[in-house]
Amino acid sequence: MSKLHLVGIGPGSRENLTFKARKTAETSDIIIxxxxxxxxxxxxxxxxxxxxxxxxxxxxxxxxxxxxxxxxVALLSTxxxxxxxxxxxxxxxxxxxxxxxxxxxxxxxFCAAKLNISWDExxxxxxxxxxxxxxxxxxxxxxxxxxxLPNKTIEEIIRFLIENGxxxxxxxxxxxxxxxxxxxxxxxILKKLLNEKFGYMCVLVIY
Numbered sequence: 001m002s003k004l005h006l007v008g009i010g011p012g013s014r015e016n017l018t019f020k021a022r023k024t025a026e027t028s029d030i031i032i033x034x035x036x037x038x039x040x041x042x043x044x045x046x047x048x049x050x051x052x053x054x055x056x057x058x059x060x061x062x063x064x065x066x067x068x069x070x071x072x073v074a075l076l077s078t079x080x081x082x083x084x085x086x087x088x089x090x091x092x093x094x095x096x097x098x099x100x101x102x103x104x105x106x107x108x109x110f111c112a113a114k115l116n117i118s119w120d121e122x123x124x125x126x127x128x129x130x131x132x133x134x135x136x137x138x139x140x141x142x143x144x145x146x147x148x149l150p151n152k153t154i155e156e157i158i159r160f161l162i163e164n165g166x167x168x169x170x171x172x173x174x175x176x177x178x179x180x181x182x183x184x185x186x187x188x189i190l191k192k193l194l195n196e197k198f199g200y201m202c203v204l205v206i207y
Contacts, residue, residue, distance in 0.1 A: 004067040004097055006090055008080045008104020009033070012201075013179035014040050016110075020102050025074045032063050033076025046074075060086070064093045080106040084128040084149055108147050111175040111203040114185060117145050127151040132160045140166060140206060148204040157204060158193045166190065166206075176202040 010016035051059040077085040112119035123139040123146040168191035176184045
C-alpha cells in the first residue's frame with residue numbers, strides 16, 4: 001500500500017530506535033535517509049537511497065514521488081521529525097499523500113534526560129536554518145534553563161552571548177554525540193567554552 005512514513009530515528013544509536021520505527025523500516029519498499037541513518041537499518045532488505053545536505057530537496061521530492069507511484073517509503077529523520085526535523089519541508093510537498101509521522105526521541109529530550117532537566121520548564125530554542133536572534137537574551141533572563149539546538153557549531157552562539165553581556169561565569173553544559181560510544185557531556189562555565197571544540201552533533205544548555 002502506498003504511503004510515506006516520516007520516521008524519527010532518535011539521537012543516533014540503534015538502541016534508541018523505537019519498536020515502531022524499526023517495524024516501519026522493515027515493511028517499507030524504499031528507505032531514504034542520511035548515511036548515518038541508513039546504517040541503523042543495514043540489515044533491512046529494502047532499496048536504500050542516501051540523502052545529504054547537497055541533495056536534500058531532490059531526495060524529499062523523490063520520497064513523495066515514489067510514494068505516489070505506489071511504493072511504501074520510509075523517510076528517516078534524525079531525532080523527532082517534528083522538532084527541527086523533516087516534517088516541515090515534507091508537508092509542503094506531500095499534498096494529499098497519505099503521510100504517517102513516526103515520532104522519535106529528539107536530541108533536546110535526550111540531553112534533558114542526561115542532565116536531569118525537567119524540560120517542560122525549560123526554554124527550548126532551535127537554530128536550525130536560522131540566525132541568532134536577540135530573543136535568546138530575553139529567555140536567558142527568565143531564570144529557566146535554556147536548551148539550544150545549534151545550527152552548526154556552538155562557537156558562534158558563545159561569542160554572541162559574551163558580546164551581548166551575558167555573565168561569562170554562567171553555568172553551561174554541552175551534550176555531544178549523544179547515544180554514541182564517544183558521547184561527551186561537558187559541564188563548565190560560559191567563558192571556558194571558548195577554549196573547547198565541539199562538532200555539529202551537540203546541544204548547548206545554559207543554566
